[in-house]
Amino acid sequence: MRVAVIQMSPGADKGENIAQARGLIEGLLAEQKVDLLVLPEMWTCLGGSRANKFAAAETLPVPGGTGGEAYEFLRGMAVVHNVYVHGGSIGELAGEKILNTSIVFNPLGEELGRYRKIHLFDITTPDGQGYRESAIYGAGDEVVTLDIAGTRVGLAICYDIRFPELFLALRRAGAELIVLPAAFTLQTGKDHWEVLLRARAIETQCWFAASGTCGTHHEGNGEPRQTYGHSLIVDPWGHVVAKASDGPGWAVATINKAFTAKVRANMPLLDHRRLA
Template identity: 70%
Template sequence: MHDPLRLTAIQLAPGADKAANIAQARGLIEAAVPQDRPQLIALPEIWTCLGGDRATKFAAAETLPEPGGTGGAAYEFLREMARTHQIHVHGGSIGESGGDKLFNTTLVFDPTGTEIARYRKIHLFDIVTPDGQGYRESAIYGAGDQLVTFKLGAATIGLTICYDMRFPELYLALRRAGADIILVPAAFTLQTGKDHWEVLLRARAIETQCWIAAPACTGTHFDGSNEPRVTYGNSLIADPWGIVTARCSDGPGFVTARIDLAKSAKHRADMPVLEHRKLV
């Protein structure tokens, strides 16, 4: 039997100032480590530059290095946090330079500061919210096309980002790839979040029988036309039965849960839904 994994979800209130966002993330990580002693820390979606115009987003994006190479400010910050605190760091997602478009990209580092996983968001957020605000992520970002997992001890951890959560086939594919935990960094809008955030995350946990950890952005930022955009926050961790075991309150902060893989194993043995599946 394996000891539970301590996982901390960091909730940030980022804007378009990359240096200020990194400083905010540093402060929260350095508070969480001695208090909760996590083995894995996870950050939200696109936390290095939330808001601003196209030029701002491109300026904040980073060209990611080849293995062993030196990266930009956010890349090296994430690597530093992993190495300094001897933990795994899941970097939420940052803007990755990719030519005419960026990629919304997750990076994961092990306790030596070595990058062990890289995932590009597959599903892009091109929608109109109930209050009439339009979002067109594909105008700036390209889509990824690869399923990505990584190992942390006995756990296999799957990577997704925000809008991906509306596509259960991705989560089923991760479960089939051996995932025990699925991470969902997000900058979920207030309008959709208040109705769908928890429902979708709990559903993904129930149907995959995986732990779901969703670190989120919170607060108000401003887009390129200076229009305010509000993110929902409510970072949470749900167990394989769909019960929320940890949740952030409003504002920047962090929340930690003990991830017990034995709970997943029991639910999967008692209710083997993957083996019962007929159509997919």
């Protein structure tokens, strides 16, 4: 299976972000064939005010129903280009909160599953910037895997990467590939992004497809914030097999299930676990 991680530089304008995503997807597919497209975290609205975030969020339909602008864009890309689409994550309206939600479509435009980010980013980065996702976002509580083109895929989002118990649960649920859209901060990303992804890949013996945002966006008060980018694909031995450059673009790699099986057979980590 050929997987592409799309790297974007989104802002608070949902229409402009959708246009950027469309251009990147069409540019990639004009060059090469892939089976699965992966977008970044919250690519429809990064930054802006609380009101702006709520305005960009969507009420998700029951599977088979008609959704909002971003939902239908993702479904349309799957159908028009005959590919699986992992929609990174978008804002899902949930009363007084927004859920940070991944949606996956097959080439027929059918929804395969949803994952709602479990771990919320309430931290202070080394440069002193504070992040309080829980002020706006609610947390999910479900471990999600699904089948894409015969491969079992586990779903996670951004800050989840720091909690290895989630990824052990995904591996135990049969995951062979884990998809992780993100908007990693520049301050944390430059030190931890690749290290954490490679560690989780080695621990779980899974492929990782991690799609990130890059560039500068602005919060509602005008404060600039930078995200790290460096979208990448990692194999089950922890090697980075594809990586995007600094700006908008993509990285593509083939998921080799025979290699996964070999790594797991030679080092059967699940059989050797004693404490969890």
